[in-house]
Amino acid sequence: MSHRLYHTEGFVLRHLPRGEANKLLYLFTPEFGRCLVLAQGVRQEKSKLRPNLVDYNFGHFSLVRGREFWRLVSAEKDSRFTALYQSAEKQLIVANLFNLLAKILVEEEDSQIIFEDLVLLCQTLIELPPQSDLIPISERLFLLRLIKHLGYWPNEVGLTDFVETKIWSLELLKNLAEPALSQQATKVINHFFTTKIV
Template identity: 30%
Template sequence: MHEIYNTEGIILSTGDIGEANKFITIFSEQHGLISATAQSVREIKSKLKHGLQKFTVANISMVRGREVWRITNVEYKQNLYYELRENKTKLKAMINILVLVQKLLAGEKYNERLYKIIRKSISFLKKNDLNREEISDFENIVIIRVLHNLGYFDENKKIGGSGVYKNIISTSSWDKELLEDVRNLNGEIIKDINESLAHTHLF
């Protein structure tokens, strides 16, 4: 009998297999970036269907197959797309962040801290009234935290004579003061982000 593994995860992408099955990419709390199949999920009667839509956060039960995981059960929690779709700027920022995570992660590797960075960030984005500038600052901060977590960004780098990067990276918490801290350094921050992204050789 196969051991069942349980984890919270965010559905990053889905693709059809045959007439009724789906291939799903998940950013999971316990196993990093994983590929999984869901059997008969496209059938009308499928109980898994609702919980496996793109950008859904869910508790997922799986068994390990020879090459990929197989999903056995899903407990729906929320869908980030539906929660942010009324604000196109917020929605775009969320999608950009999740696309970046999917590109940067190298397969199955436990990284609970990164998962919490993303979950806390999206929660802040969802709950707070932010203007376009603040959303842009928010996105830059998340990208810096993601890059640092994966070893691509130096927290000791100085910018504008300040240690703002250390302030950004030393915590996964959020407040509007943090957004204000990066506002006047926006041009330099974007330059440093682009340099770090270039070092990944993925962009």
């Protein structure tokens, strides 16, 4: 019986070891949302796929559906976001967000808008200079939009413009950095984490 091969780009949010040589990947893709992918033999030193499946990598993947999990056929690392990991602050933001997404996204639920926002966030973080005051503001904007996309938006009037647009711009980030709006955004995010995240 032949299996249909699916090609997709995506982020490796995290992984779990499975057996002696395998990994179970939490892969975040535009087509399938968060999906669990079994990568066989990739923990072996000789595996050619091993360097492409490090946590937080972005890449291109070929998958087939299995009975319990997707199965990995091939993986190729895409280096467009590698510069993120030259900054400890940016790397920490990415790590925290990826772990959050691995935890809260429903498996194989349509998450294309969230994926697009994540790509835009990564691009923005790369463009911002180290120690920029807008780095944590970028994370805040992503979290606000994530809350909106997940259906938990509390209709905060002053913040509506930030979550209704698809635009990511320095002007938008600078506006969100205004003390009153920044404080309001922090309140919304903290409420989400204390009431929705267990």
